[in-house]
Amino acid sequence: MTDKDICKCSGGMLHGTVNIPPSKSAAHRAMLCAALADGRSTLSPIELSNDMRATINAITALGAHVEFSDGTLTIDGISDISKNHADNEPVDINCIESGSTLRFIIPIAAAAGINGRFIGEGTLLPRPIGIYTELLPKAGVECITEGGLPLICRGRLQSGEYEIRGDISSQFITGMLFALSLCEGDSRLILTTPLQSSAYVDMTVCCMADFGVKVERTDYGWFIPGGQKYTPRDYTVEGDWSHAGFFLAAGALGSELTLHGLRMDSVQGDMAALELLRGFGAEITEQNGDLTVHRGTLHGQHINAQQIPDLVPCLAVCAALCEGTTIIDHAERLRIKESDRLASTASMINALGGKVTELPDGLKIEGVSQFIGGTVDGCRDHRIIMSAAIAALSASGEVTITTPHSVNKSYPSFFDVYNSLGGKANVINMGK
Numbered sequence: 001m002t003d004k005d006i007c008k009c010s011g012g013m014l015h016g017t018v019n020i021p022p023s024k025s026a027a028h029r030a031m032l033c034a035a036l037a038d039g040r041s042t043l044s045p046i047e048l049s050n051d052m053r054a055t056i057n058a059i060t061a062l063g064a065h066v067e068f069s070d071g072t073l074t075i076d077g078i079s080d081i082s083k084n085h086a087d088n089e090p091v092d093i094n095c096i097e098s099g100s101t102l103r104f105i106i107p108i109a110a111a112a113g114i115n116g117r118f119i120g121e122g123t124l125l126p127r128p129i130g131i132y133t134e135l136l137p138k139a140g141v142e143c144i145t146e147g148g149l150p151l152i153c154r155g156r157l158q159s160g161e162y163e164i165r166g167d168i169s170s171q172f173i174t175g176m177l178f179a180l181s182l183c184e185g186d187s188r189l190i191l192t193t194p195l196q197s198s199a200y201v202d203m204t205v206c207c208m209a210d211f212g213v214k215v216e217r218t219d220y221g222w223f224i225p226g227g228q229k230y231t232p233r234d235y236t237v238e239g240d241w242s243h244a245g246f247f248l249a250a251g252a253l254g255s256e257l258t259l260h261g262l263r264m265d266s267v268q269g270d271m272a273a274l275e276l277l278r279g280f281g282a283e284i285t286e287q288n289g290d291l292t293v294h295r296g297t298l299h300g301q302h303i304n305a306q307q308i309p310d311l312v313p314c315l316a317v318c319a320a321l322c323e324g325t326t327i328i329d330h331a332e333r334l335r336i337k338e339s340d341r342l343a344s345t346a347s348m349i350n351a352l353g354g355k356v357t358e359l360p361d362g363l364k365i366e367g368v369s370q371f372i373g374g375t376v377d378g379c380r381d382h383r384i385i386m387s388a389a390i391a392a393l394s395a396s397g398e399v400t401i402t403t404p405h406s407v408n409k410s411y412p413s414f415f416d417v418y419n420s421l422g423g424k425a426n427v428i429n430m431g432k
Contacts, residue, residue, distance in 0.1 A: 003380065007404035007415065007427045009392035011373075014255035014421040017290075018247050020239035020262055021047045024410050027237045028055050028100050029204055032108070032178060033211035035059035037077040039232030041211075044072040046237060050409045054098035058105040061093045062114070077232055090115045090152075097124040097338070097409060103171035106132050106153060107179035110141045113156035120149045123338045123380060131172040135162060159185030159226050166195035169333070174204040177222060181213050185226040188218075196306050196333065199269025206267055210235065238263045242310045243411055244291075245273035249318040250390050251293025252282035257421070259291040272308045273315075276301075280318050300324035300367060305331035312363075313345045313387035319365040320354040321394055329362035338409070339379035348376045348388050352395055373397025382409040389418060389425055 022045045032055070034041035046052060048068060056066050056073075065076040093109065093116055095102040102118060106129070109116040125148050133143045136153065139160065144152040157179055164173060173189065180187040195201065205215055205222075212231035216223040239261035251257045262271075264286065274291070278284055281296040300322045305312050312331055319326035334341035346356040346363060353372035357364040373395040378385040380403045392399035404427050407414045415425045 003403050005403065005405055005427065005429050007385075007389070007401040007425055009389055009399045009401065010424040011393060011395050012422060012424055013393060014247070014250050014257055014418070014423055016421050017258040017260055018417060018421060019260050020244050020247070021411055021413070022237040023240040023268060024049065024051055025100070025200060025203055025240075025242075025268065026207065027052060028104065029174070029207040030235050030237060031055050031059060031073065031075065032104060033207055033213075033230055034075040034232065034235070035062060035064040035077050036108075036178075036182070037211060037230035037232040039077055041075050041077065041232040042072055042234045043075065043237060046071055046073050047412065049412055050096055051098040051100065054094070054096040054101040057094045057096065058101050061091050062109065062112070077230070090117055092117050092119060095120045095124060097122045099124060099127050099169075100171055102127070102129070103132075103169065104175045104178060106151070107136065107157060107175045108182065110136055110153050110155065110157040111179040111182040116153050118149060118151045118153070125149050128168065128336060131165065131168055135164060157183065159183035159187045161188045161190060163190045163192050164221075165193045166191045167193040170195065170197040170200040173201050177201070177204055177208065177215055177224060180224040181208065181215065181228055183226050187224040187226065188220065189222045189224065191221040197269060197309065199267055199307060202267045238266055238268075241266060241268040241270035241273055245270060245311045245314045246386050246390050248273050248277045248282065248284070248291075248293055249314045250393060251284070252277050252280055252295060252298065252318050253321055253390070253394050254295045255293075255393065255421075257293055259293070260289075262289070262291065264289060269307050270311055273311050276303060276308075276311070276315060277318065280322055298322040300326035300365070302326070303328045305329065305334075305362065309334050309337075309341075310383060313341060313348070313383045314390060316345050316349060316356065316363055316365055317387050317391045320349045320356065320368060320391070321370070322367045324367055326365040326367075327362065328365070329359065331363070332361040338381040338406075339384060341381065341384065344377070344379045344381055344384045345387070348384055349391065351376050352391055352399060371395035371399075373399050375400040376402070378403040378406060380406045382407045382411065386411065386414055389415070389423070392425075393423065
């Protein structure tokens with residue numbers, strides 16, 4: 001498939017039960033923990049999205065052995081990363097387009113003293129990594145870059161005290177927690193600004209604990225004891241609340257859906273989708289761990305997106321068909337995702353007949369009665385494309401979405417699931 005491919009969607013509603021795919025965020029973290037453990041772990045279920053392949057690339061480059069079969073990853077961990085790379089030969093680590101993989105693996109490789117060359121593709125190339133190019137050289141790790149990828153890191157990260165911003169991306173904090181847990185001495189990670197997307201760090205801490213490594217939350221940040229070891233285990237990957245948001249939005253707009261595979265005790269920040277869709281007026285009930293969602297009387301609301309940036313596109317689609325006005329703010333970090341997601345979300349909805357105004361840190365959305373159809377620039381952004389497909393369900397005319405193959409980044413089976421529930425999405429390979 002190519003960037004010239006398109007997807008044509010027709011209106012209608014989804015019906016039935018959808019098995020929510022495994023959490024990409026949880027899987028990234030579990031894969032790294034398993035790779036750092038001395039022994040064999042199994043992780044399931046796993047959907048082999050491009051981001052999952054990126055992390056497999058990374059841990060394989062570090063020395064782990066990985067096999068995939070029938071939705072299960074078997075990972076033989078690295079007993080001693082440093083010994084594995086004692087010759088200090090340069091190691092290429094291809095992170096494809098996964099920002100999580102890149103930001104997690106850079107300090108892990110540095111903690112092991114690996115001479116790493118980090119490369120990537122497409123939308124990953126301009127993603128910010130400046131936190132590390134400022135932080136790591138102070139700790140004796142040489143960073144060579146012209147402002148993005150490729151990035152070369154040489155030297156060994158030492159235990160100690162590290163100051164880090166909390167308002168750029170929580171992925172940098174996760175990377176440092178993983179890395180400092182590999183050091184011999186105790187370390188402190190000190191926040192210099194308030195932490196945003198804090199639930200993602202909570203996920204990291206919980207996953208590390210599941211594999212036998214403890215960190216302590218403090219008033220300054222985190223205390224990371226040295227000399228700890230990761231323990232191999234069999235690990236079940238929970239369902240993805242960020243992907244659930246698309247189907248909750250579809251249900252709020254009239255689809256009759258039951259969502260299966262989500263944990264009601266999850267620490268995923270995007271579990272907030274449940275109450276936010278209820279805030280719009282959706283009727284959502286829970287029974288035996290399954291959620292059933294129906295349309296209610298929909299109205300606008302105010303949403304502070306600081307902790308839930310990934311939900312903004314699908315929430316905006318729902319807001320566009322609510323009575324009244326919705327304001328989404330504290331979402332400025334969306335401008336440095338796979339696309340400028342404030343601009344691309346506004347463009348998507350306006351192209352379909354909605355009324356969205358960009359704000360410096362968010363969106364102002366005035367409700368309309370129906371979308372009219374049109375052409376949406378998918379911007380090679382998986383969340384924009386999936387949100388546009390949900391919007392198409394409520395459109396009077398056909399919706400054409402560009403770059404639909406970009407859903408492979410996180411949810412390769414999205415259009416198959418969409419169609420199995422009664423959706424009408426036809427992905428056309430324009431290269432044929």
